[in-house]
Amino acid sequence: MGHPDLVQHALLLSLALFGIGTLGVFLRRNVITLLMCIELMLNGVNLAFVAFSRAAGTLDGQVLVFFVMVVAAAEAAVGLGIVIALHRQRDTLDVDAFHLLRG
Amino acid sequence: MSPSPLAQELLLALAKIAVVVGALLGLFSLMTWVERRLLAFMQFRLGPNRTGPLGILQPIADGIKLFFKEELMPEAANRWGFLAAPVVSVTTALLAVAVLPYGPPFSLPRWGFLPAWLQGRALQLQIATIDVGLLFIFAVTALGVYGVVLAGWAANSKFSLLGGLRSSAQMFSYELALGLSWVGVIMLAGSFQISDIVNAQAGGFWRWNLVVQFPAFLVYFVAATAEVARIPFDLPEGETELVAGFHTEYSSMCFALLQMAEYINMITVAVLCTNLFLGGWHSGIPGLPGEGLAGFLWWGIKVSLLLFVFIWLRGTLPRFRYDQLMHFGWKVLIPVAAVWILVTATGVALFPGLLRVASR
Amino acid sequence: MDAILFYAFAALAVASALVVVGQRNPIYSAFALIVTLCSLSVIFGLLGSPFIAALQVIVYAGAIMVLFLFVLMLLNVRREQDAPERGGRTLRGVALALVTLLVLQAGAVVLRYERAAASGFDASTRKMAEVLFSPHFLYVFEATSVLILAALVGAVVLAKKEL
DSSP states (O other): OOOHHHHHHHHHHHHHHHHHHHHHHHHHOOOOHHHHHHHHHHHHHHHHHHHHHHHHSSSSSHHHHHHHHHHHHHHHHHHHHHHHHHHHHHHBBBBGGGOOTTE | OOOOOOHHHHHHHHHHHHHHHHHHHHHHHHHHHHHHHHHHHTTTTTOOOOSSSSTTTTHHHHHHHHHOOOOOTTSSSHHHHHHHHHHHHHHHHHHGGGGOOOOOEEEEOOTTSSSSTTOOOOOSSOOOOTTHHHHHHHHHHHHOOOHHHHHHTTTTHHHHHHHHHHHHHHHHHHHHHHHHOOOHHHHTTTOOHHHHHHHTTTTTTSSSSSHHHHHHHHHHHHHHHHHHHHHTGGGGGGGSSTTEEEEEEEEOOHHHHHHOOOOOOOOHHHHHHHHSOOOSSSSSTSSSSHHHHHHHHHHHHHHHHHHHHHHHHHHHHHOOHHHHHIIIIIIIIHHHHHHHHHHHHHHHOOOOGGOOOOOO | HHHHHHHHHHHHHHHHHHHHHHHHHHHHHHHHHHHHHHHHHHHHHTOOOOOHHHHHIIIIIIHHHHHHHHHHHHHHHOOOOSSSHHHHHHHHHHHHHHHHHHHHHHHHHHHTOOOOOOSSSOOOHHHHHHHTSSTHHHHHHHHHHHHHHHHHHHHHHHHHOEE
């Protein structure tokens, strides 16, 4: 590819996405939005994997991205199943409302 | 004086896009007329026959009417979503068209009025030749679901939302069977590029994937009919179902855009079927030429035949009920497609001579 | 040409990621996340991996986000209300995120990984298949299919009304 700094800047972008995702996980109170910010973090990690795979010239990073995507899909499915069950119990999707285990 | 190679490629691509999009829009209006006439003949009546000879100007009359109709938007509707949904539908429909081949590759003859860099140049009748052509089409079809979801949600009415959710569920259920039906074809041709798959079917109609991969063809045809929401799977827009499904609240130009997206999807699916299963531009009879203009004619005949079959199905079959539809997609089509992939893979592993890998 | 595309889609990705985090209505966040995923797919393509780019759209934007949208629309989620003690939270959240970012960036600098793109990089599907089905990754590949089955059963059980 033509651009010499491509890998460097892709890594910076991946850090930015991961940071924004972390910000979202700390700040948001809706459970589903929380799950979406976790997906954002996972995408930042995927980008880092692909960038490093490009830098190293091997394909191991991309195969790992494949597996990360599969695991993210499984986690999203189960997470949303839990969200539906929680909503059925409490009729709210606010994270702060589920505090029964708080010590 | 001749432009740089990058500029040459860009100019050629722009020209191809103009030709293809123009042809598609023309074909879309022609298809509306053809469909209405054919359906009418099947139902023992005449169809449009007043506007122009044989009613051929009917699409133009429809266009003028839709242009002047009032644009309605429900007051509680989400304004940007409402306007964006038809745009998303049409964009994804047109994106899929970019990687489909429309005929055999040919070289421009050395006409005098062409600039030097165009004379004798080899052209592919395909806008973009990418390595993962079929995966790209699958990705774009997956994105097409969002046009429907957005349209159903943005109109902020119960009928629209339920209709949108039901039809998007139908779309991505049958998308799985669609993708699985391609796997056998890809295994035999050894490539994701559609032109390679077409070339792997050269040499006679017994080499077409219609014959060699007949169950995959059946699965593909049914899944494709469901994917573009044609009868018998047209629950989203059946006139007696949920008012009009996800496009209940749409009128005038937005509605015309949604219809255009549906017809372009249908044409895309027919072109894909021709390329993947019916041998594309190769004539089935060895000895008859399949290159150049003859190849393009063969391809056109096959696509027209498939479009006629789609219209024929519309005039003949009743509609599936929603639970029957879901049952059929998940419990019948996907297992059949998966078993056929196993059979194909076993066959390829045991008899490597079955592989039609185009010479690389 | 590559540089222009990369910066344009990187800016789009960051902008829509900020919309995901900042927007009150979760459905708008979901659509912004779809835009982020698609622009990331373009960047994957620019990094020379067409297979992963297509997979990103098919799996993430085309399946997972449809799942999110379905749940959001069926549960009829409203706009998020503001928390009672808003100010301290925001500041602490931003500070923590910045600290994470700085630590990660410092780690990258310290390790001084060789970051130039390697030449002769071939990430075609054929190569990917050779690596995926090699003895190195074959077990993991088969294990993920069991994982997906477990997730499927788990999601159905969790969302059912009565067992």
